[in-house]
Amino acid sequence: MGTHFKAAASMAALLVSLSLSVPAAAQTTIFNTKDFHQDKALWTNPAYYRNNTPGQLAGMALNIVPYQGEGQVGAARLYGSQGSGTPDATNLASPYPFKTAMEQYQAWLKDAKRGTKHTKDTIPDWGGLWVIGGGRGGGEGRGPASDVVKYLKPKYQEYYVQELKASSEARSWSAASMCLPRGFFASLDASEFIVTPNQVWTLSTSFTENTIRWIYTDGSGHAPAQLQFPKWHGESVGFWNGDTLIVHTNQIRAWRGGPGGEFTDKLETVEKYHRVGDRIEGEITIYDPDVFVGPAFQRMNFTRSKDTKPENRPLYNTCTDTNGPSPNVYLDAKGFLNEHVPGEAGFNWNPSDPRPWGTWLTESDKRYKAYLAAGGKPPVQADQTPGNGQRQRPN
Numbered sequence: 001m002g003t004h005f006k007a008a009a010s011m012a013a014l015l016v017s018l019s020l021s022v023p024a025a026a027q028t029t030i031f032n033t034k035d036f037h038q039d040k041a042l043w044t045n046p047a048y049y050r051n052n053t054p055g056q057l058a059g060m061a062l063n064i065v066p067y068q069g070e071g072q073v074g075a076a077r078l079y080g081s082q083g084s085g086t087p088d089a090t091n092l093a094s095p096y097p098f099k100t101a102m103e104q105y106q107a108w109l110k111d112a113k114r115g116t117k118h119t120k121d122t123i124p125d126w127g128g129l130w131v132i133g134g135g136r137g138g139g140e141g142r143g144p145a146s147d148v149v150k151y152l153k154p155k156y157q158e159y160y161v162q163e164l165k166a167s168s169e170a171r172s173w174s175a176a177s178m179c180l181p182r183g184f185f186a187s188l189d190a191s192e193f194i195v196t197p198n199q200v201w202t203l204s205t206s207f208t209e210n211t212i213r214w215i216y217t218d219g220s221g222h223a224p225a226q227l228q229f230p231k232w233h234g235e236s237v238g239f240w241n242g243d244t245l246i247v248h249t250n251q252i253r254a255w256r257g258g259p260g261g262e263f264t265d266k267l268e269t270v271e272k273y274h275r276v277g278d279r280i281e282g283e284i285t286i287y288d289p290d291v292f293v294g295p296a297f298q299r300m301n302f303t304r305s306k307d308t309k310p311e312n313r314p315l316y317n318t319c320t321d322t323n324g325p326s327p328n329v330y331l332d333a334k335g336f337l338n339e340h341v342p343g344e345a346g347f348n349w350n351p352s353d354p355r356p357w358g359t360w361l362t363e364s365d366k367r368y369k370a371y372l373a374a375g376g377k378p379p380v381q382a383d384q385t386p387g388n389g390q391r392q393r394p395n
Contacts, residue, residue, distance in 0.1 A: 030057075030165050031080035040154075043161050046144040052083030053090075054145045057168040060379065079168065079379035083144060090143030092151045092259055094285050094295035101268035101287040105248040108241070108270070115219070115239030118197045124243045126193040126275055129314070130302040152260050156291045160261045162361050169379060171364045173357040175256060176208040178349065179319035180356075184249075184267070185257030187211045187233045188284065188300060191314060200238065200245065208319040215247055222250065230254065230265045238271075247271040256357055259298060264290045271300075278304040 030049055033039055042048040049057065060079045098104035109115060118124075145164055149157050166172065175182045190202035190213075198218035204211045215236040222228065222235055234252035238245055247270070254265040267288040274281050282300035286292070328349060332338040342350040353359055372378055 029080070030161070030168065033165075036161055036165050037158070039161075040157075043157055044146050044150040046085065046087045046146045049085075049145045049164070050080065050082050051085045051087070051144045052081075052168075053085045053143065054148060054164065056083045056085070057145060057164050058172070060168045060170075085144030085147075086142055087144060088147060090147035092148065092292070092296045092298075094297040096285060096295070096297075098285075098295065101248060101250070101270050101285070104270045104285060105246065108246050108272075109239055112239060112241035112246070115217075116242055118240055120197060123195055123197055124240075124245075124275060126195050126280065128192075129305040129307070130191055130193065130280060131305050132189045132191075132300060132302050148259060151293055151296065153291060153293060156260055156262070159358060162365070163261050163357075166361050166364060169368065171361070171368060173360045173364075175357075176206070176319065178356070179208070181209065181232045181255075182206070182211075183255035183257045184233055184252045184263075187213050188271075190302070193280070203314070205314045205317055207317055207321075210314075210316055215245075217245075234267075234269075243274065245271075245273040247273075254354060258286065258288075259296055260288070260291045262291070262355070262357070263288050266290055280304075 027047065028039060028042060029047070030036060030039075039048065060081075096104060098107065149160055152160055186206070187202070187204065189204050189211075191205065192203040194201040194203070198216070200215040200217060202213045202215070211233070213233050213236055215238050217238045217240060219239070221237055228235070228251050230253035231251055232253050232255075234249040236247050236249040238247040240246075248268070249271070250268045252263070252265060252267045252269075254263060254267070256262045258267075263286075267286070269287065270285045272283050280302040282302065284298050284300060286296040286298065288296075328340040330338055330340065342352070350356070350359070
């Protein structure tokens with residue numbers, strides 16, 4: 001018995017030794033895989049991403065045409081380099097015991113004794129401009145991409161890994177580039193809070209759009225079930241518990257964004273906001289049973305801006321300011337405005353596609369493989385030894 005045990009232990013030690021001696025370049029990673037679809041058993045392994053966080057994977061290949069002239073190149077990480085993620089540092093699991101958003105919202109409403117009824121004299125002052133920062137989630141940004149993948153349902157694991165791989169090769173799709181709304185999670189990046197006794201508005205601006213949320217705290221509740229439908233920012237109602245704002249949002253249109261990369265129209269959320277000095281400390285619990293294995297959780301921190309220069313005030317922006325008019329409208333041979341339609345040669349945007357980024361990524365995968373097969377140059381491959389992978393800035 002003892003001899004067999006020692007032999008088994010010796011064999012196990014030998015196997016571990018051999019696995020550790022295998023050069024990193026010989027191991028299948030997201031950087032050298034021939035087909036990431038075949039790597040399902042590796043998707044939740046930090047080594048598959050060489051311990052890179054989702055943020056570190058993005059833009060690794062900015063040195064390739066046509067991005068080699070971009071200002072980001074000097075600070076980009078070498079493609080395939082070792083990341084600094086700490087396994088299990090990102091924990092997306094909600095700390096609360098609730099199974100649904102409504103259960104959580106109603107429990108907190110009960111704890112608040114149906115909510116604090118503020119007047120214009122008692123309503124909290126959240127004036128000024130605010131800058132979101134500090135990251136979101138339980139350690140989000142510190143853990144490797146595998147930390148996120150393991151909290152997703154199988155289908156959305158595949159979607160997420162596909163996006164990570166494309167992003168590491170500088171093939172990224174954004175709603176803004178298509179002049180489309182950025183969706184619900186972008187609306188959380190508030191820069192202003194307009195607070196009144198019966199309603200709260202949050203405002204924000206980006207290079208391509210301005211966003212606004214209406215949060216009704218007058219006790220009116222959500223629209224009747226027969227009148228509910230998915231909306232870009234959903235429908236938000238809330239209440240005050242002292243000087244803490246609680247918000248429930250449902251009827252959210254499925255789109256990209258959030259900790260899982262995308263979400264379905266089953267998404268519901270519960271948010272909490274509380275001002276502490278020059279900070280607003282926020283959190284959001286995310287319920288999307290199709291995407292996550294359980295309720296997800298993120299923190300949101302806002303810092304009051306000290307910049308009072310008039311020239312730095314928020315501006316009204318539209319996508320056409322940045323990207324020009326809609327590409328599907330053109331002047332035809334008769335001199336009339338006309339519109340391209342899906343399937344037309346040279347025009348592959350389908351406005352009825354519920355996942356245009358997925359369609360784009362799949363087509364991008366095919367074209368990128370064809371490009372490489374025809375002799376195209378892949379991203380510069382880093383040496384496969386541990387290191388920060390930082391590219392030196394050009395002189």
